[in-house]
Amino acid sequence: MDPALRSETISNEFKENREKETWRRTILLSFQSLGIVYGRLSTAPLYVFGSILPDDLKSDKEIHELYSFIFWTLTLISLLKYAFIVLSADDDGEGGTFPLYSLLCRHAKMGLLPNDRSASEIIQHDRGSPRIKVPSTTRKCIEKYKTGHYFLLFLALFGCCMIISDGVLTPSVSVLSATSTFGRSMIKLSHRLISSQKIREHLDEVLTRLPVPMACAILVCLFTLQHYGTQKISFVFAPIVIIWLTFISGIGLYNIAQNHEILYAISPTYMLRFLKKVDIISWKALGSIILCTAGSEVMFANLGHFSKRSLKVTFVCLIYPALIVCYAGQAAFISRYLGTKDANVNLSESIPNKNLHHAFAVLSVFASAVGSQATITASFSIVNQCQALGCFPRVKVVHTSDKIRGQVYVPDVNWLFMTLSIGITVGFRDIAPIGKATGLAIISGMLVTTCLMSLVIALSWEKSVFIAACFMLFFGSLEATYLSSCLLNFPRGAWFITVLLLLFLTTMVSWYYGTVKKYQFDVENKVSVEWLTDLSPGLGISRVPGIGFIYTDISSGIPAFFSHFITNLPAFHQVLIFVSFKSLPVPYISEDQRYLIGRVGPKEYKIYRCVVLHGYRDHTRDSDDFEDHIISSIGEFIAREERDYESLSSPERMMVLGRSMGDGNALIPLTADSSDNSHPTLTQRSHSDDPAELSFAAIRRKRVRFMLPKNSPEMSVSVRKELQELVDARESGTAYFLGQSHLSLRRGSNLLKKLLIMVYVFLDKNAREPPVALNIPHAALLEVGTVYTI
Incomplete structure (x- = not known):
């Protein structure tokens, strides 16, 4: 970085x-x-x-x-x-x-942290001019x-x-x-x-x-x-x-x-x-x-x-x-x-x-x-x-x-x-x-x-x-x-220090090795955005009301587990948001530079990408209000996209945004008290007979609702329409997609590789759930299993 x-x-x-x-x-x-x-x-x-x-x-x-x-x-x-x-x-x-x-x-x-090339390009969006480092023999030798x-x-x-x-x-x-x-x-x-x-x-x-x-x-x-x-x-x-x-x-x-x-x-x-x-x-x-x-x-x-x-x-x-x-x-x-x-x-x-x-x-x-x-x-x-x-x-x-x-x-x-x-x-x-x-x-x-x-x-x-x-x-x-x-x-x-060293070092190396191999598999098996946007009519894909959050480790393209899901169940939500977390080798990321928001494909598809940046001291995956901040940031992105088009970076037109809830520029949050019956109901079910819609039906009790600001000459009709569609999709319900990996070894793998993967699989089964999934209601969570051949 x-x-x-x-x-x-x-x-x-x-x-x-x-x-x-x-x-x-x-x-x-x-x-x-x-x-x-x-x-x-x-x-x-x-x-x-x-x-x-x-x-x-x-x-x-x-x-x-x-x-x-x-x-x-x-x-x-x-x-x-x-x-x-x-x-x-x-x-x-x-x-x-x-x-x-x-x-x-x-x-x-x-x-050597998991990071693909496109993600690096997105993260290097910095609007300031980086200070040029003086070339040195030591730096060149280490980098080479x-x-x-x-x-x-x-x-x-x-x-x-x-x-x-x-x-x-x-x-x-x-x-x-x-x-x-x-x-x-x-x-x-x-x-x-x-x-x-x-x-x-x-x-x-x-x-x-x-x-x-x-x-x-x-x-x-x-x-x-x-x-x-x-x-x-x-x-x-x-x-x-x-x-x-x-x-x-x-x-x-x-x-x-x-x-x-x-x-x-x-x-x-x-x-x-x-x-x-x-x-x-x-x-x-x-x-x-x-x-x-x-x-x-x-x-x-x-x-x-x-x-x-x-x-x-x-x-x-x-x-x-x-x-x-x-x-x-x-x-x-x-x-x-x-x-x-x-x-x-x-x-x-x-x-x-x-x-x-x-x-x-x-x-x-x-x-x-x-x-x-x-x-x-x-x-x-x-x-x-x-x-x-x-x-x-x-x-x-x-x-x-x-x-x-x-x-x-x-x-x-x-x-x-x-x-x-x-x-x-x-x-x-x-x-x-x-x-x-x-x-x-x-x-x-x-x-x-x-x-x-x-x-x-x-x-x-x-x-x-x-x-x-x-x-x-x-x-x-x-x-x-x-x-x-x-x-x-x-x-x-x-001699006992070698016992503790083997215990902790095997744990760290195995986890790092398994994480990197999974990430490389995701990068190598991702599908292009065109597969979802251009070929979706030919696959007979239908759009259902609501918002779909797809959590993935990659920050470009479509993850393999989601393409596998679409192939078997050709339907996805009216609004799709691909969310990925990127850990940077810094202690903290400021709140006003927390998110990189971009658009995937043409506007009419209403598919967005959110890259959440965090340092090794941050705790950003608490899902109590995590969804609300992402929705607010996407609304801010839609409002600023036209006038700040030139400042958007090239890979997927990403924009730096933070936790801007409450500023009133795009979406205005309204906190709903669960005991207050004066508000309209905040839980909705899908009443369609369409099996695709029934499969997506999720009960979600939202703490925050959003509304659009009053008419403003600075906001175009198209922007206001897209923001309204985002609000309507939020009111229709939210579903969450997580990839569930199953690692398998190729035949002929050496003993060291087998040991590292076996330890990783054991640790993965006994470790805590991913933090982002801890507070997601089971009715709204959909895990898609994928076999990773390492």
């Missing part, structure tokens, strides 16, 4: 809200982001050192060297890369892997080779799968680490209060088993809360994060004061010392150190829920300094007592006052639940984006905020995550292997972002290839170092 069109298709309301963002709003969003975005980063100290086996730590100097890695990793990756660079690569306020991919699709001809297009799409899907996998693993490792701390605290308390050895041993056995069932109960509560939405959850969770950060930073300051030598570890020379004498065991410890950045990737993915400025202010002013102090204090404590009986790598052990252990245990349980929220919310955003762009099965998406359009809740995914998280918790029962898998997911997602970001710098930001290469080499080499460490932990639990 052309970048000039992108800049005009952002919602006007959304732009105004962002432009008028005040510091008061920034502070409010910053407060909310604490409970949603930064809980993950804030609770990472629970398991960064905790996922390292104590036997792997050899000396206090090694602790200082590991802290040096933590300090510079947080500084370079979380602060420099994400807070200052990657957050600036937002796609009109949206962040994550797919928004980066959509930026590349718009700035280089590499998009098709394998590069598929590789980048696979890379985007791979990155999305890693974020989603992180959304499954993080609740498990966070909550289990907190409940383990709680269990140890209860054991210590029982030893202090109970003198009987036999009772203490029995309680120890019970409390040792407590963390897993307790973690499962907390996970159930956490995922049950998700339907309340980001805004409500954030106000509950944010105070917990503030108390948690105050607590751990205070502990950190105390331990730094006891062992201030840890401050010297800020010097990068400590990392060089580590690298000079490194061995396999020490190198594996870096796989746990990368967990300190856990939450940086989801900070970018959650950008649509908040604003760029609020996320940056919160991280720089609060999260980053608090974490640096916390990790320094924990490292100071471990190095101080390493080799003694008080040596312990858990954060709870670094608390100086033992009476605070129990308070810390309770607080860590609440904080761990909050820490899981970031990845869950980010996963909802990723799933919503993938579904809108045809890379994820149809699931229900609930928009939980009218003010911030990126805040979504996906019930189906929520319960799937809950099941998987509980299964992981029960299956592993230990944070060490789960932490290894989490670390591999985090660093893999970061590498994908680095690769895509380097291309965005070169293509979207139009910086030199040298700058993009420097970004890639610097951050890529740093993250590749951690990746090698995580891969060494593959047998120790990191």
Whole structure:
């Protein structure tokens, strides 16, 4: 899609809200982001050192060297890369892997979303002059080779799968680490209060088993809360994060004061010392150190829920300094007592006052639940984006905020995550292997972002290839170092990430493959408009009163399923409207540019086409008033067609229109109250004996009626006549045609193709119905089955 069109298709309301963002709003969003975005980063100290086996730590100097890695990793990756660079690569306020991919699709001809050539011509109708991009070797190279297009799409899907996998693993490792701390605290308390050895041993056995069932109960509560939405959850969770950060930073300051030598570890020379004498065991410890950045990737993915400025202010002013102090204090404590009986790598052990252990245990349980929220919310955003762009099965998406359009809740995914998280918790029962898998997911997602970001710098930001290469080499080499460490932990639990990757990647690739193949079949088997208009008299086709909505994926020609229907039942409605949805790689489409309306064939046939444009954050298929907006837009098209004839684009004379109901230029909507008997009846039946008419009879209770404006010299007689015919057809009833596909494989198909189609068929049968069909009355819905031979 052309970048000039992108800049005009952002919602006007959304732009105004962002432009008028005040510091008061920034502070409010910053407060909310604490409970949603930064809980993950804030609770990472629970398991960064905790996922390292104590036997792997050899000396206090090694602790200082590991802290040096933590300090510079947080500084370079979380602060420099994400807070200052990657957050600036937002796609009109949206962040994550797919928004980066959509930026590349718009700035280089590499998009692989289902779209035929004629649809592209229609969408490129832009009335402004596109800004000419300066040709570059990088852009030409990417556009030339098709394998590069598929590789980048696979890379985007791979990155999305890693974020989603992180959304499954993080609740498990966070909550289990907190409940383990709680269990140890209860054991210590029982030893202090109970003198009987036999009772203490029995309680120890019970409390040792407590963390897993307790973690499962907390996970159930956490995922049950998700339907309340980001805004409500954030106000509950944010105070917990503030108390948690105050607590751990205070502990950190105390331990730094006891062992201030840890401050010297800020010097990068400590990392060089580590690298000079490194061995396999020490190198594996870096796989746990990368967990300190856990939450940086989801900070970018959650950008649509908040604003760029609020996320940056919160991280720089609060999260980053608090974490640096916390990790320094924990490292100071471990190095101080390493080799003694008080040596312990858990954060709870670094608390100086033992009476605070129990308070810390309770607080860590609440904080761990909050820490899981970031990845869950980010996963909802990723799933919503993938579904809108045809890379994820149809699931229900609930928009939980009218003010911030990126805040979504996906019930189906929520319960799937809950099941998987509980299964992981029960299956592993230990944070060490789960932490290894989490670390591999985090660093893999970061590498994908680095690769895509380097291309965005070169293509979207139009910086030199040298700058993009420097970004890639610097951050890529740093993250590749951690990746090698995580891969060494593959047998120790990191292998599980491959299970989740295969699950989610197979789902996404299969759905994308099946969707593309179906679309290609529709394009190849569509019939021309002349077949319907010129040959229809010879086929004996009759016209019946009413409006027929034909929903199709193609934006030109007649879909195969409708031609199949006409051949077997030669009749169609007085007015036909071909409706197709086109997902564009942009977050939002403004309401005044929502529809492309055109005419199919000569005027006397009264056949129209409506292409509904939507971005990956829009929710346009709600059918409560969807039909009314289409009728209103077609009326506007009829009224403007004659005077704006030259501005119509060529493929099927398409015109850009929006939700213009109520402006009175063409059709005036009249809202009808279902309880008001003063209005004429709004439901009609066909009383004809003609079997063709009987087959189309549909009962439809319309909420809105239309009438023509008063006589105006600006409206010609022919236009007024056509508008009246449209109103009359609406009053006669409405029917809806949907194609029902049945996929079959050609003989001799290879095993991979069979697997992808089998998975797609399974997902299609178990996925949600197409959103446009959800609220259509069954009496008015007609599904036409078609066999697709793939």
